[in-house]
Amino acid sequence: MKDPDVPWRHALAIIESLSSRDVVLSLVKDGDHRLSEAGDIERLIGWVKASPPLTPGGKILMPGEPEEAIRTEREAGGIPLDDMTWTQILDTAQKLGLDSDAVEAIVARAA
Numbered sequence: 001m002k003d004p005d006v007p008w009r010h011a012l013a014i015i016e017s018l019s020s021r022d023v024v025l026s027l028v029k030d031g032d033h034r035l036s037e038a039g040d041i042e043r044l045i046g047w048v049k050a051s052p053p054l055t056p057g058g059k060i061l062m063p064g065e066p067e068e069a070i071r072t073e074r075e076a077g078g079i080p081l082d083d084m085t086w087t088q089i090l091d092t093a094q095k096l097g098l099d100s101d102a103v104e105a106i107v108a109r110a111a
Contacts, residue, residue: 002029002030002031002032003031003032003033004032005032005033006032006033008027011025011027012025026047028040028043045062048060048062049062089103090103
């Protein structure tokens with residue numbers, strides 16, 4: 001509310017001009033229009049995650065969360081490869097003098 005650049009009354013005037021009744025105004029006593037302090041960011045994340053998901057049973061994810069979930073999954077179970085890609089890897093290995101059994105043994109040791 002102590003924002004010299006954007007007084008809180010500006011926000012109030014803006015929401016009063018909106019036709020929708022589904023509007024919430026939150027004021028942070030010591031906040032400014034940037035809300036860039038750690039507590040402000042956590043407050044915003046909590047507000048976003050409390051929103052209803054687009055699809056029933058879905059999740060509200062913040063930027064980076066889908067990528068982190070994929071990373072965790074791939075660290076646990078490996079990177080999925082389609083048959084064509086695996087065949088290309090085996091063909092390349094064969095051209096370099098490795099047979100498919102040697103490649104499979106390398107993969108087994110890495111797992």
